[in-house]
Amino acid sequence: MxxxxxxxxxxxxxxxxxxxxxxxxxxxxxxxxxYYHTDPAAEDALVSDRFVSVTEQNGNWVFAPESPTAGLIFYPGGKVENTAYAPLLHDLAEDGILCVLVKMPCNLAVLDMNAADSIPERFSEVTDWYIGGHSLGGAMAAWMNLQ
CATH class of the missing domain: 1.20.5 (Single alpha-helices involved in coiled-coils or other helix-helix interfaces)
Structure with a gap:
């Protein structure tokens, strides 16, 4: 027993x-x-126009002006669909900044803090890069800068 x-x-x-x-x-x-879904009006910013070429590359959205002056890698906020930031990044691209909107696993930047690592090398025409984000994405972007 x-x-x-x-x-x-x-x-x-x-x-x-x-x-x-x-x-x-x-x-x-x-x-x-x-999670927070993209507003239908924001989806209009995911379309290329005569000033900005919008493409999806490996799940990331790229907003490319004709002659970029700098690059911005943007981490979305926690539990926010990345395409919700399309209007902001489309506007920045119209001002000459190449913007890369990163797709995060489960819409949580904490699950892929190093998502920006390989992005600058894919755009050799851009020499000055910045990284930022909203809320949790901003915190993970700041953490990236510290490493």
Missing amino acids: KNQKKKSFPCRVFLWLLAILLAVCIAFGVYVSD
Whole structure:
């Protein structure tokens, strides 16, 4: 009887840990599925016009003026769909700044703080780069600058 208790205790601990892990995964899934979506009016800024070329590259949106003077890598806020920032970045591109709007996993910049690492090398015509963001994205962009 004593031997049976020893076998069942580790099994019960394992099952409890498995149940807790499952609950955490479900809670995380529910948490990240509730986010701010792009306003339909903002989707108009995702279209190229005669001043700005708008393309999607590897999930990131690029707002490219004809002759960029600088580049901006933008991290979206936590639980905000990245395309919600399209009007702002489209306007900046009209002023000559090449803007890259980064797509974050689960709309949380904390899950990919280093998303900006390979972006500048893809745009050799831009020599001066800046990084910024909104809310959680801004905090992760600032963290990137410190490293």
